[in-house]
Amino acid sequence: MSAVDRRTLLKGVAATGAVAATGISLPAHGRVAKAVPPDAVGLLYDTTLCIGCKACVVACREANDKKPDTRLSGGLWDMPADLNGQTKNVIKLYKDADSPERSYFKAQCLHCVDPACVGACMIGALQKREFGIVTYDPFFCSGCRYCQMVCPFEIPKFEWEKLAPKIVKCELCNHRLKEGKEPGCTEVCPRHAVVYGKREDLLAEAKRRIAENPKKYKGQKAGDPPKVYGETEGGGTQCLYLSHVPFEKLGLPDLSSEPVPHVAQTVQHGIYQGFVAPVALYAVLGAVVFRNRRKQDAASGETDGPAGGAE
Amino acid sequence: MSRYAHLHAPVGGPLWSRPFRILVVVFVFCALFFVYRFAAGLGASTALNDGYPWGIWIAFDVVVGTALGCGGYAVALLVYILNKGTYHPLVRPALLTSALGYTMASIAIHFDVGRPWLLYRIPLFPAHWNFNSALFEVALCVMTYVAVLWLELSPAFMEKWSQGPAGFLRRTSEKAAPIVDKAMPWLIALGLLLPTMHQSSLGTVMLLTGQKLHPLWNTPLLPLLFLVSCLGMGYAVVVFESALSSGILGRRRETPMLASLAGVMVPVLAVFTLVRFVDLGLRGRLGLLGTFDLYTGMFVLETVLFLAPAFMLLSPKARNDAGNLFRASMIMILAGSVYRLDAYIVAFRPGDRFSYFPSFAELMVTLGVVALEVILYVVIVKYFPILSAPGAEAPARTARA
Numbered sequence A: 001m002s003a004v005d006r007r008t009l010l011k012g013v014a015a016t017g018a019v020a021a022t023g024i025s026l027p028a029h030g031r032v033a034k035a036v037p038p039d040a041v042g043l044l045y046d047t048t049l050c051i052g053c054k055a056c057v058v059a060c061r062e063a064n065d066k067k068p069d070t071r072l073s074g075g076l077w078d079m080p081a082d083l084n085g086q087t088k089n090v091i092k093l094y095k096d097a098d099s100p101e102r103s104y105f106k107a108q109c110l111h112c113v114d115p116a117c118v119g120a121c122m123i124g125a126l127q128k129r130e131f132g133i134v135t136y137d138p139f140f141c142s143g144c145r146y147c148q149m150v151c152p153f154e155i156p157k158f159e160w161e162k163l164a165p166k167i168v169k170c171e172l173c174n175h176r177l178k179e180g181k182e183p184g185c186t187e188v189c190p191r192h193a194v195v196y197g198k199r200e201d202l203l204a205e206a207k208r209r210i211a212e213n214p215k216k217y218k219g220q221k222a223g224d225p226p227k228v229y230g231e232t233e234g235g236g237t238q239c240l241y242l243s244h245v246p247f248e249k250l251g252l253p254d255l256s257s258e259p260v261p262h263v264a265q266t267v268q269h270g271i272y273q274g275f276v277a278p279v280a281l282y283a284v285l286g287a288v289v290f291r292n293r294r295k296q297d298a299a300s301g302e303t304d305g306p307a308g309g310a311e
Numbered sequence B: 001m002s003r004y005a006h007l008h009a010p011v012g013g014p015l016w017s018r019p020f021r022i023l024v025v026v027f028v029f030c031a032l033f034f035v036y037r038f039a040a041g042l043g044a045s046t047a048l049n050d051g052y053p054w055g056i057w058i059a060f061d062v063v064v065g066t067a068l069g070c071g072g073y074a075v076a077l078l079v080y081i082l083n084k085g086t087y088h089p090l091v092r093p094a095l096l097t098s099a100l101g102y103t104m105a106s107i108a109i110h111f112d113v114g115r116p117w118l119l120y121r122i123p124l125f126p127a128h129w130n131f132n133s134a135l136f137e138v139a140l141c142v143m144t145y146v147a148v149l150w151l152e153l154s155p156a157f158m159e160k161w162s163q164g165p166a167g168f169l170r171r172t173s174e175k176a177a178p179i180v181d182k183a184m185p186w187l188i189a190l191g192l193l194l195p196t197m198h199q200s201s202l203g204t205v206m207l208l209t210g211q212k213l214h215p216l217w218n219t220p221l222l223p224l225l226f227l228v229s230c231l232g233m234g235y236a237v238v239v240f241e242s243a244l245s246s247g248i249l250g251r252r253r254e255t256p257m258l259a260s261l262a263g264v265m266v267p268v269l270a271v272f273t274l275v276r277f278v279d280l281g282l283r284g285r286l287g288l289l290g291t292f293d294l295y296t297g298m299f300v301l302e303t304v305l306f307l308a309p310a311f312m313l314l315s316p317k318a319r320n321d322a323g324n325l326f327r328a329s330m331i332m333i334l335a336g337s338v339y340r341l342d343a344y345i346v347a348f349r350p351g352d353r354f355s356y357f358p359s360f361a362e363l364m365v366t367l368g369v370v371a372l373e374v375i376l377y378v379v380i381v382k383y384f385p386i387l388s389a390p391g392a393e394a395p396a397r398t399a400r401a
């Protein structure tokens, strides 16, 4: 006789699966997308103005006490290949292989309105704080690198060569803002290609520039209408971009307006809303185990109590 | 005294057999890389990078490793919830593999994170707990589950110690045994709840990577798929391990019992594949399978690996064939492992400028962790009553299920 009744088992699997499935079937538990903080600040970078002088890269190093990255230049001059464990800001050059199309691109944290990295971090080493700035506190960071896994822009970097490595990313120079100064990068930019300000002002300015020169600016893909990258992408970002080449060529991903952490957290909240499901499941499991054991004891006529389990 | 004490017996015999000595040598060699990892840092010892911050230490040691440690969960689910008492003799060995698997995963985490000493801030700062983070939930659950597993297994140790020489171990065992006994139903329930939570959350963890995870893997049903796959792997490990111990350690073959266990794997495997395809279909992603690339290749491979054991175990006759059973469970383990490695590494696409293949040191650390697990397994089954006693039968009263 096969001791397993398939139907019973299917029921069992369905019962355990149901807990996971509630996350999908209960839209009532869906999470509310975060709104732009009223005091949100940010950067606006416009590729049409940038001349690739990299003054901002140097200024960022000085503002954040980061040594020049001379690994690529054989120890001669600062030449970071990308953002890395000692570089929070980098100017990259995009060049099209078969057309004269080219553009500079400034990479730094975009300070998402609803940041995936903050949702990921286990005990809040990364947090969205005053002015909506996404800050990092190494006191709570175990170096798990989940933030790196989830950032859609590949921003957080890790000090791989250190023995007590930290995460490194732009914190919008919040230590300078506190002193009433502006970020290092915007302060030195000779062309005002990158400017600092309140997000709503920056957004209005960006839209004004597009309206003034609709031919000059591009959208996500070639042929798309011009847009301000970061207005809605991935739930919106506080650092915004304008570009004269399609954003996808600059490496900015095509994100919908749904916040990046939306699906995962809806599922997570659905399952763990108020911890009701786990507690209920525990109570049910406990009761069933208890009852089944009692039944067995009764059936066997044993008298030594509801004894041991690991047999 | 536990009521099924007579069902289990230590294997006994000399410990330092030849395979065991080889195992220890392998472990000692790998342990050099444990040291190297901490002396040289992650950058020098691993192939990890800013694009692929997670490699095999997470994907294999933790994500696959804990699923392989789901034998205890899978069998306990049958025995205690569906009340299939027939499986009793299998619970203890399954619990041991689970306890070791989860313990090893916890050790592996310490190699992987950059600042392992700060992991201990997690339990200390409840005000900072981020309940939005699936990884946090996994961390907390796994920490607790390791403790629960060893407690669930503790009667096996206490049985032995309470018959040993008078002393600390004997006194403690005699005192603790009745307490553990009383708490057992609630421990068992916790042992069922925690894996349900964190095995599904291991799926949610990758859901947060959004577009970076290939659409064939990225679905809101990831938690369900991870849960179902860990059950399949759990059963397979029990079958595999039992067949192995009867082969190597000369224990009585448990084929009839394993055969019915294998019957359980069939619907589990079918559910997994069905859910996957229905989900892809409903969300209009089946068309992705039309292009041939690495991703569709891996997806097809996974599907074949999941369905093959289901077909191999379809008939009761095939399930009673020990060799067939062993092969099917090996494929099942492979299927779940490939699925998990794909979801964590292969289908994760941080961009063309990054690539990852594990470094030698990474592989050695993983091998070392596995070797340690096997060493501990052998030592424990030799000295403690874990495996079913030769000649012991499942008690008649429980066979009614």
Ligand code: SF4
Residues within 6 Å of the ligand: A109, A110, A111, A112, A115, A116, A117, A118, A134, A150, A151, A152, A153, A154, A155, A156, A169
């Ligand atoms: S860009 Fe990345 S690192 Fe910066 S806030 Fe957004 S998710 Fe976090």
Ligand code: SF4
Residues within 6 Å of the ligand: A120, A121, A122, A123, A124, A125, A126, A140, A141, A142, A143, A144, A145, A146, A147, A148, A167
């Ligand atoms: S690496 Fe640090 S900052 Fe990033 S998620 Fe892990 S604990 Fe948080």
Ligand code: SF4
Residues within 6 Å of the ligand: A059, A060, A061, A063, A064, A088, A089, A108, A169, A170, A171, A172, A173, A183, A184, A185, A186
């Ligand atoms: S805001 Fe500060 S940290 Fe961020 S890129 Fe500019 S200078 Fe660097």
